[in-house]
Amino acid sequence: MSELSKRRLKAWIRLLGVTRAAENHLRAYLRVHHKTTLPRFDVMAALYRRREGVTMSELSRMLLVSNGNATAVVDRLEGEGFVRRLPSETDRRTIHVALTPAGLRQFEGLAADHEAEVDTLFARLTERDLDTLTDILRRAKGGPA
Template sequence: MNDHATPLTRRRLRTWLRILRLTRRAENHLREFLRRECDTTLPRFDVMAALHRAGKPMKMSELSERLLVSNGNATAVVDRLERDGLALRVASESDRRVKHVALSDAGRTRFEALARAHEAEVDKLFANLGHEELDMMRTLIRRMEGQSQ
């Protein structure tokens, strides 16, 4: 057992490239799906999902941290959602530096439909994996992130 023909370093690189490819393919598929079927984009969906999940107004910085994007990026996407009436910005009362952002009623309604369609599409994408394989996948990811950051 324990075939070390390929050095560990090389195998880590190959694995990373495989993960990257998988993610790109899935993202491309979902982007296309959201565009064609739902007339929206992935970044907008991600922001709406984060806001919906939070259930209460979020600070701009919480949003960008949650989504792993820059502050400037969050500002730009929220600007567009706000322009389209899907999100609202409210200045915080306790700290006037802070802006709270939340889905509007229209945004919440819109997102709930989007979320159902998106979930169904993800279900198709991962149709080949069952419970055990999915759990194994998440276990490996958790281990990967173990202490390295």
Template sequence: MVSAPLDTIERPSAAKERLRLWIRLLRASRLIEGELRERLKRDFDSTLPRFDVLAALYRQPDGMLMSDLSRFLLVSNGNVTGIIERLVKDGLVSRAAREGDRRASIVKLTATGERRFTEMAAAHETWIEEFLGDVSRSDAERLSATLKTFRSNWEDGH
């Protein structure tokens, strides 16, 4: 068997490296998301979509229009409506008609919802630290900045 000298073996193309990166990002995302789903269910009897809705509303203490919430979460109005209905039933979110437009609803966290989300967010942060604790702060900052640049470039072009 004849083997090629090391200097003649080609490195994978940039396209191949980017494909590998995508596969690794996707795999890491799926693994972490799966574990988050399990822990939210186990520890808080909640789902990841409910957590995402609560998180979005937590960032907007004055509330959000349902349509803005859907756009922010990148999901359909129907999906958000079902989640909001259950959160209202559970006393975590309030819903009111927008002044001057009864067709538009503004939703916001109740005091109970804010307390519940704060508990969930603290656990979520601990879990993420557990999953990604081996990533140094500088690596996390660099990767985050790179992904933010990618997102900005991609969104601007599409």
């Protein structure tokens, strides 16, 4: 292995560590301050981005989770009045899910607090740091050279 290869591996491990630490912090923050979970937040965020609603399969793909996991979270959110299921007009086997007005309000409050917490987590990064990091991640996402 080359020295550069070893450095790339260390960078990958460090990136994973930062990601996991931030995710764990946000999980705890949402649980303690909002009595909710990160998967619920993620489902609501996906539905917020697609206000017209999505099928359960689309939602699962957006979140990179199984249909069963997405369904369990949607069931709970629906029970609390934050999500509604709408049958497809063209295929009765297809169900669309969307946030209710109460779900929109709930998510907007969660999203503002989530953003503030992420801002606090990364407060030591300057604008220049963020520009550099964004550029690096954009290049890394491109896949192998």
